[in-house]
Amino acid sequence: MLQKSLLIRTASILLAISVLFAGCASTTLIQSEPTGAKVYMNGEYKGVTPLSYSDTKIVGSVTYVTLEKEGYEPFQTYLSRNESADIGAIIGGFFLMVPFLWTMKYNPVHTYELRPIRNASVAKADQPVVLTDSNGNEYISCVLKD
Structure with a gap:
């Protein structure tokens, strides 16, 4: 009986932690005009626009973004995890304190206009x-x- 109770507690804690950290993710859609630009994040190729990007970085984290398309100037910018408030994380922070690290998120969409060379x-x-x-x-x- 004690072993079954311990197993249920452990499973409950693991479930609560996984839900907590899954809620800490922030997602944004990276678009370009024209579409089809290659996207590099911190120098690593991630795909072509439109591209959905998600991470669980903490508030203030910066991700460097480069967009490249043949016939267009390379476009460099960054995403900062402080663009809009995450109300769920703020409320959760009052109860658990840890979510305060994820109280900010990315804007839902980032659109960049590439200039022809x-x-x-x-x-x-x-x-x-x-x-x-x-x-x-x-x-x-x-x-x-x-």
């Missing part, structure tokens, strides 16, 4: 290209090959 055709040209600046002045650009 300027003069991308110049880099691929075999002959000089005439460029015009905002004042109407013309310049000749050429690509030097090794």
Whole structure:
């Protein structure tokens, strides 16, 4: 009987801990315009946009994000686990204190606009290209090959 009671207590504690830490996760959707950009987090490839990202990091944690797409400038930013309050974790913190480490979460969606690489055709040209600046002045650009 004592052994059965101990088993039930242990199972209850493990269940409570797993529910507590599962509730500490924060998820965000990373989008880009145009879609299909490669997403790197802290230098590690994670997939292409749109990408759902989730973690259980504590308040104030930072994740560095780089978006790359052919023909577009690389876009670098970061996600910080302090973008919006998590009411459930705040309420849980009053009872258990530990959830105060997860009282903040990510915004639900992050959308980033990628900029095309300027003069991308110049880099691929075999002959000089005439460029015009905002004042109407013309310049000749050429690509030097090794």
